[in-house]
Amino acid sequence: MMRTQVGIIGAGPAGLLLAQLLHKHGIESVVLESRDRDYVRSRVRAGVQEQGTVDTFIEAGVGKNLLQQRMVHSGVFLNFAGEAHRLSMADLIGEQQVSVYGQRNITCDMIDVREAAGLPLFFEAQATRIEGLEEDAPKIHYTINGREQTLECEFVAGCDGYHGISRHAIPQHLQKTFTYEYPYSWFAVLAEAPPANHEVMYAHHRDGFALQSMRSPRISRLYIQCDNGVDADTWSDDMFFNEFEKRIQYRVNRGPIIQKAVAPMRNFISEPMRYKRLFLAGDAAHIVPATGAKGMNLAVADVKLLDKALVQFYTTGSEELLDRYSELALRRVWKVSRFSWWAT
Structure with a gap:
């Protein structure tokens, strides 16, 4: 013991x-x-x-x-109707960085x-x-x-x-537990491709949300909103990139997708x-x-x-x-x- x-x-x-x-x-x-x-x-x-x-x-x-x-x-960056708007954290909150x-x-x-x-x-x-x-x-x-x-x-x-x-x-x-399950999920991939933008970009589109992020200068982390229950394995790399570029209205660097998964969205708090x-x-x-x-x-x-x-x-x-x-x-x-x- x-x-x-x-x-x-x-x-x-x-x-x-x-x-x-x-x-x-x-x-x-x-x-x-x-x-x-x-x-x-x-x-x-x-x-x-x-x-x-x-x-x-x-x-x-x-x-x-x-x-x-x-x-x-x-x-x-926040992208609405194909137009990107950059919010400067330096201007808004000073020296703090992400x-x-x-x-x-x-x-x-x-x-x-x-x-x-x-x-x-x-x-x-x-x-x-x-x-x-x-x-x-x-x-x-x-x-x-x-x-x-x-x-x-x-x-x-x-x-x-x-x-x-x-x-x-x-x-x-x-x-006491509080739970909210969203009526959609995120389809997330890791791709062996340099990020097309050096900062995170959120995009609003009528077909659903998209987000360009990164894990390193050589690895992109990309997300699109999808229906709950979507099977990631049924999507080819080209299918994902085509849908992603349509929503973000921005050409990204393409490369092999090395990981993909569909993640449900929820808020949960236990007191x-x-x-x-x-x-x-x-x-x-x-x-x-x-x-x-x-x-x-x-x-x-x-x-x-x-x-x-x-x-x-x-x-x-x-x-x-x-x-x-x-x-x-x-x-x-x-x-x-x-x-x-x-x-x-």
């Missing part, structure tokens, strides 16, 4: 960042991840990082590659830093249940290498996403985000549509707040911020959810 101060379920950006911030403040943690190491290092997710998110990664000591390899955007650096990349950076420091991170460790919350003595039961194990901890951070077990450890009669000594962060508590590129940024905001609350507890004994974590986090969550709904 292992013991630690903070047991973290999930080795996505939220869980790994929390572990790194806690380590910087002298607080021990153990990270349990159900997937294998290669899967976690290879999964492709969003890559748009707001200034506050970049600053937090730098503060955590994992921002070196981000600063060297990111693509910096100081504006965004960085494009893949979620996969920052995840790999944090894994490398944690493993280099010899800190506990376990892959293929499937958390099965959380016990002891009522006694303020949490235990995470998990399976690894076919054996059942237990992690005793003082706090549990549920960073295990929408399908994880953490949220379900909160008694059902205390939970509260704290029960006893269990705290939820990221997709375990909320999901927003990708339109506003807020998902990872919102998770980082949760983690930064939770780290601050835990540091306060371990340095002063005060539970003030721990007690207010759910309230403070949900203020931001609801604002971001509303913005993402409005933008969608």
Whole structure:
């Protein structure tokens, strides 16, 4: 049986960042991840990082590659009726910028830093249940290498996403969930082609929305609105590019599509985000549509707040911020959810 101060379920950006911030403040943690190491290092997710998110990664000591390899955007294009309008963030909000650096990349950076420091991170460790919350003595039961194990901890951070077990450890009669399913999906592709525009472009078209983004100077990330239930495998590369160019009314660089998927769009919020000594962060508590590129940024905001609350507890004994974590986090969550709904 292992013991630690903070047991973290999930080795996505939220869980790994929390572990790194806690380590910087002298607080021990153990990270349990159900997937294998290669899967976690290879999964492709969003890559748009707001200034506050970049600053937090730098503060955590994992921002070196981000600063060297990111693509910096100081504006965004909105395309209506074939006419592009650029919004300058520099003019509107000053020096704050948006960085494009893949979620996969920052995840790999944090894994490398944690493993280099010899800190506990376990892959293929499937958390099965959380016990002891009522006694303020949490235990995470998990399976690894076919054996059942237990992690005793003082706090549990549920960073295990929408399908994880953490949220379900909160008694059902205390939970309030809010869900809105959109009547359409996003057809998303990664293409081996340089982005045609160096900044993100959103396009409004009578046949549906389109978005040009990027993952690197050589990889384009492209989206079109589609009906729910569309099978991505029935679309050829040319079919996608033709439809995309029709909507964005802009000629893009074409190249082999290396990944394609249809993603349903939803808003989801679960309250509260704290029960006893269990705290939820990221997709375990909320999901927003990708339109506003807020998902990872919102998770980082949760983690930064939770780290601050835990540091306060371990340095002063005060539970003030721990007690207010759910309230403070949900203020931001609801604002971001509303913005993402409005933008969608």
